[in-house]
Amino acid sequence: MASRSTRPISPHLQVYKWGPHMLVSVLHRITGSGMATVGSVLLVWWLAALAGGAESYATFRDVFTYANGRLNIIGYVIGIGLTLVLFQHMASGVRHLVLDTGAGYELKRNKMGALATMAFSVVATIAFWLILGIK
Amino acid sequence: MGTGTPLGRVRGLGSAKEGTHHWWRHRVTAGSNLFLMLWLMVSILSRGSFDYASLRLWMQSAWVAVPMALLVISVFTHFRLGLQVVIEDYQHNETRVVFLILLNFFTVGLGATALFAIAKIAFGAK
Numbered sequence: 001m002a003s004r005s006t007r008p009i010s011p012h013l014q015v016y017k018w019g020p021h022m023l024v025s026v027l028h029r030i031t032g033s034g035m036a037t038v039g040s041v042l043l044v045w046w047l048a049a050l051a052g053g054a055e056s057y058a059t060f061r062d063v064f065t066y067a068n069g070r071l072n073i074i075g076y077v078i079g080i081g082l083t084l085v086l087f088q089h090m091a092s093g094v095r096h097l098v099l100d101t102g103a104g105y106e107l108k109r110n111k112m113g114a115l116a117t118m119a120f121s122v123v124a125t126i127a128f129w130l131i132l133g134i135k
Numbered sequence: 136m137g138t139g140t141p142l143g144r145v146r147g148l149g150s151a152k153e154g155t156h157h158w159w160r161h162r163v164t165a166g167s168n169l170f171l172m173l174w175l176m177v178s179i180l181s182r183g184s185f186d187y188a189s190l191r192l193w194m195q196s197a198w199v200a201v202p203m204a205l206l207v208i209s210v211f212t213h214f215r216l217g218l219q220v221v222i223e224d225y226q227h228n229e230t231r232v233v234f235l236i237l238l239n240f241f242t243v244g245l246g247a248t249a250l251f252a253i254a255k256i257a258f259g260a261k
Contacts, residue, residue, distance in 0.1 A: 036214035
């Protein structure tokens with residue numbers, strides 16, 4: 001449409017001072033797009049490998065684990081990455097549902113809410129892997 | 136709001152003929168995703184082992200196969216709606232149409248594979 005138009009455009013991202021609310025907004029889109037592509041393919045690969053039999057499941061597992069069953073570097077990067085991304089999208093998604101009701105737009109509250117989503121995702125990720133590691 | 140006939144105004148669907156349907160379904164699936172993904176994360180934490188036999192046995196239970204199928208339907212609907220917004224924001228002209236059709240193929244193809252896999256395990260031999 002107007003992708004190469006010479007018409008004047010309104011002030012965009014570069015004129016604003018960056019704050020937590022902007023970061024969380026962008027993170028919500030990035031984490032959502034990441035899970036929709038990489039996350040969904042991995043989920044379906046896991047399900048299909050499990051349905052395919054012991055051999056196909058072993059092929060799946062070997063990508064993420066050592067022979068002794070412990071996670072290798074790919075397993076840790078993908079595993080911790082996906083949980084952090086999931087918890088961030090989950091928290092900022094709940095924040096969006098609150099904002100949709102018209103609440104939480106006061107400057108201080110809005111900033112606190114944005115910071116809280118990032119605090120939650122980090123704490124939830126650490127807690128998840130600690131519990132998984134203890135078991 | 137419709138701008139044409141009185142009936143169009145009552146329906147409030149506008150020129151896209153969709154109204155708030157897309158936006159609303161995105162919110163409803165956000166809610167169902169929240170519960171279903173929390174179920175999955177708690178399930179992973181409460182599993183003792185992730186070897187083939189125990190995971191197969193686990194997913195043969197209706198209490199696992201049904202929420203897992205619901206999770207796929209809910210999550211896939213949600214990301215189909217979300218990626219549509221992303222594509223509409225950054226892609227223009229013909230590439231937008233191509234990307235939107237590819238998105239449909241991706242979502243339906245991957246989703247059908249996931250549901251078939253879940254069904255195969257659930258209905259498979261013990």
